[in-house]
Amino acid sequence: MKYSAATPEEYISQVPIERQDTLKKLRATISEHLPSGFEEGIQYNMIGYYVPHDLYPGGYHCNPKEPLPFMSFASQKNSINLYHSGIYAVPELNQWFVKEYSKHCKIKLDMGKSCIRFKKLDDIPFKLIGELCTKLTPQQWIDIYETNLKRK
Numbered sequence: 001m002k003y004s005a006a007t008p009e010e011y012i013s014q015v016p017i018e019r020q021d022t023l024k025k026l027r028a029t030i031s032e033h034l035p036s037g038f039e040e041g042i043q044y045n046m047i048g049y050y051v052p053h054d055l056y057p058g059g060y061h062c063n064p065k066e067p068l069p070f071m072s073f074a075s076q077k078n079s080i081n082l083y084h085s086g087i088y089a090v091p092e093l094n095q096w097f098v099k100e101y102s103k104h105c106k107i108k109l110d111m112g113k114s115c116i117r118f119k120k121l122d123d124i125p126f127k128l129i130g131e132l133c134t135k136l137t138p139q140q141w142i143d144i145y146e147t148n149l150k151r152k
Contacts, residue, residue: 003075008040008047015075022080022121023047026073026129033130035144037138038070046083048072051138070141071133079110079117081127086136088114095134097128104128135144 005011011066012023033042039052039119051068053059060066072083087094101109104125110117118124136144 002045002123004045005042007042010046011042019075019080019121021149022124023073023075025126026080026082026124028069029126029130030133031074033133035134035137037079039067043067043069044076046072051142056142057136068142068145070136070138071131079119080124082116082118082133083114084116085114086141087116087132087143089148090136093132096135097132100128100131106133131139 003011005014007016008024008027012020012027015023027040030049034049037055038049039049040047040049042048042052043050049071050066051070053067056068058064058068060068070085074081087097098109098111104127105123106124107120110119
């Protein structure tokens, strides 16, 4: 499902009422734990967290007008999805998350390259997501991004 919103508050107000508190809690968890320097806004029709142009003037290589994306979440038809670019770009972070997930959730991890899908709202591991948020600073993310970009 796509929502057209200019702010995170507007995005959350458009999702089904039964998901709004969960999205507010997810947003608060991320905001509380994400290192300073990342900014929050709407990016790619989702609530996103990114490295702003004042920290990384070149922006995202696919569209330099866009700030460098890092993390986002969205309400989809059958799930709430969390997207974390570090899980895709850093194998050690991926391994850590997969290992820790089983300590926080009884259900099987439903994960793609950078996408973690939560089909049941009660199964979202907020504490683990908070810890995941602390793993990379904006500068570390920029360094990882530039290293991977040079390989291509």
